[in-house]
Amino acid sequence: MATPAPRRIEQASLPQPMLYLAFELGQETWKLGFTIGVAQPPRERTIPARDVARVQQEITRAKRRFGLPEDTRVVSCYEAGRDGFWLHRCLVAQGVQNHVIDSASIEVNRRQRRAKTDRLDVRKLLT
Numbered sequence: 001m002a003t004p005a006p007r008r009i010e011q012a013s014l015p016q017p018m019l020y021l022a023f024e025l026g027q028e029t030w031k032l033g034f035t036i037g038v039a040q041p042p043r044e045r046t047i048p049a050r051d052v053a054r055v056q057q058e059i060t061r062a063k064r065r066f067g068l069p070e071d072t073r074v075v076s077c078y079e080a081g082r083d084g085f086w087l088h089r090c091l092v093a094q095g096v097q098n099h100v101i102d103s104a105s106i107e108v109n110r111r112q113r114r115a116k117t118d119r120l121d122v123r124k125l126l127t
Contacts, residue, residue: 017068021059021096022125023078025049025087033122034062042126050083052090059096077125079103101125 017036024031026049034043043062047054063072076091077099091098 017072019059019062019066019068019072019074020126021062021074021076022122023076023087024121024125025078025081025083027082030055031122032058033126034058034066035126036066036068038127040066042123044122052087055091056094073097075099077101079121079125 020035020037022033024033028049029046030049030051032045032047032055034045035041043065045058047058059074060070062068063070074096075098076096078087078101080100080102085100088098088100
């Protein structure tokens with residue numbers, strides 16, 4: 001009686017690349033921060049507020065800058081606030097996995113005096 005051939009199970013040896021995007025939403029401008037991981041310095045861009053076409057352009061440029069394939073998954077987040085959930089729905093419709101963050105849930109060292117800038121907020125959201 002012949003022994004059945006062993007089944008071969010294929011597994012990806014490397015995790016799929018991912019592009020992380022954080023928004024700091026202002027009244028006049030939005031600051032975007034992009035990274036592919038903790039050790040990678042972020043790519044930061046400032047765009048006019050509510051310019052979703054420009055957001056998509058910046059995502060494409062960030063993928064090129066980090067050498068990622070066009071179909072790379074994008075994960076984004078922003079603090080809940082004045083812009084509500086229209087941006088969340090727009091990002092999800094474009095295939096972006098988005099998270100709306102409660103600003104109180106972002107860890108801050110209370111012992112140190114903390115500067116409040118959009119640049120620092122974007123970097124904290126990226127982490």
